[in-house]
Amino acid sequence: MKHIQLMVLVFCLSFLGMAVPASAQGLSSVIFLAEHLPPYTYDAGGEPSGVGYEILEAALQAVGIEKDLSKIPVYPWARVYNTVLHTPKTSAFVMARTEQREDLFKWAGPILNFRLVSVSRKGKVSIKDKTDFGQYSVGLVRGGSAYDLLQAEGYSVAKAEMSPTVKDAVFKMAYGRIDLVTGDEQIILYELMRAGLNPSDFEVSLILNEQVSYIAFNRETPDEVVETMQRGVDTIRANGELKQILDKYLLQ
Numbered sequence: 063m064k065h066i067q068l069m070v071l072v073f074c075l076s077f078l079g080m081a082v083p084a085s086a087q088g089l090s091s092v093i094f095l096a097e098h099l100p101p102y103t104y105d106a107g108g109e110p111s112g113v114g115y116e117i118l119e120a121a122l123q124a125v126g127i128e129k130d131l132s133k134i135p136v137y138p139w140a141r142v143y144n145t146v147l148h149t150p151k152t153s154a155f156v157m158a159r160t161e162q163r164e165d166l167f168k169w170a171g172p173i174l175n176f177r178l179v180s181v182s183r184k185g186k187v188s189i190k191d192k193t194d195f196g197q198y199s200v201g202l203v204r205g206g207s208a209y210d211l212l213q214a215e216g217y218s219v220a221k222a223e224m225s226p227t228v229k230d231a232v233f234k235m236a237y238g239r240i241d242l243v244t245g246d247e248q249i250i251l252y253e254l255m256r257a258g259l260n261p262s263d264f265e266v267s268l269i270l271n272e273q274v275s276y277i278a279f280n281r282e283t284p285d286e287v288v289e290t291m292q293r294g295v296d297t298i299r300a301n302g303e304l305k306q307i308l309d310k311y312l313l314q
Contacts, residue, residue: 088287090127092279093152094118097139098227100252101311102156102174110134113311114156117173118277120303121294138226140205150282157278158207162214168283170291171276173304178208180244180268181254187241187267192217195268198241199223201231208244211270229253242267 096103096114103114110131122129137145146152147166158176159169180189180200189195196218202209204224212219223240225231231243232253243250247266254261277295279288298304 086125086127086290088284089122089125089290090129091151092283092287093149094129094134094155095142095145095152096134096136096155097142098136098229099139099156099249100256101248103136105136108132113174113307116307116310117295117298117304118155120298120307121170121173121277121291124294124297124303125290127294139203140226143205146278146280148280150280153277153279153283155277156275158273159276159278160207160210160273162210163207163278166281167278168281168285168288169276169278170288170295172274173277173295174275174308176273176275177247178211178245178270178273179247179250179266180242180270181247181250181264182235182242182267184263184265189268196220199239201225201234201240201243203228203231203245206245207273208270212244215270229256232257232259244268244270 096110098104099112099114101112103110103112105111115131115134119129119131142154143157146154146157156174157163157167159171180187180195182198187198189198192215195212199221200219201223202212202219202225204226209219209222209224223231223234225234228243228245228249231240231245232250234240235243236257236259251261254264277291279291295304298307
């Protein structure tokens with residue numbers, strides 16, 4: 063009798079495993095990585111918060127995957143980028159898809175729009191062309207897309223000051239160590255307010271471009287795994303859940 067019960071249990075477990083497509087099982091084994099990047103991904107009293115986490119969770123649930131987001135490692139951006147670049151079965155779930163990165167990763171999305179800008183104290187900086195930009199010291203996040211874009215567009219980055227986070231770059235600007243911070247507009251605004259600074263004392267000195275963020279996977283990730291993630295993103299876009307999440311954070 064016990065032997066029969068054991069056989070039934072094994073059969074049931076095997077059936078449940080077969081009920082989950084191999085691609086979904088592959089996606090559930092992917093190690094997602096994040097950086098502390100409010101309002102997109104951040105820690106709120108030990109709980110993962112931000113629009114990026116909510117989009118990832120919704121997209122995974124749309125393809126039948128439940129994942130404990132509290133266990134997602136949070137690292138400085140340079141470490142997130144290099145880990146996903148070189149380590150199989152890893153993913154960064156808020157990454158700008160740029161020409162320089164296109165062939166380095168596999169992509170599912172899009173999920174978010176960024177506006178890449180340079181911010182300075184009002185009246186301190188005057189940029190009329192690319193030559194003007196080179197005379198100012200500019201804060202950039204190490205490994206971020208802004209540095210690649212500035213170089214690709216022909217802006218001088220001779221006075222670039224690299225920082226691990228936007229928060230660090232904003233503090234440098236606040237205390238007069240650099241003239242500009244270049245990065246995502248929403249993140250810079252958030253960090254200015256979090257530092258107790260009045261955003262009205264600062265201005266956008268240069269608009270570089272609009273960027274689109276995706277979920278990026280290591281290049282060795284099987285196509286069917288990435289396609290499963292894409293199906294999840296497509297589902298929450300089609301049913302309106304993605305828009306609801308973006309509206310919650312006042313992002314479009």
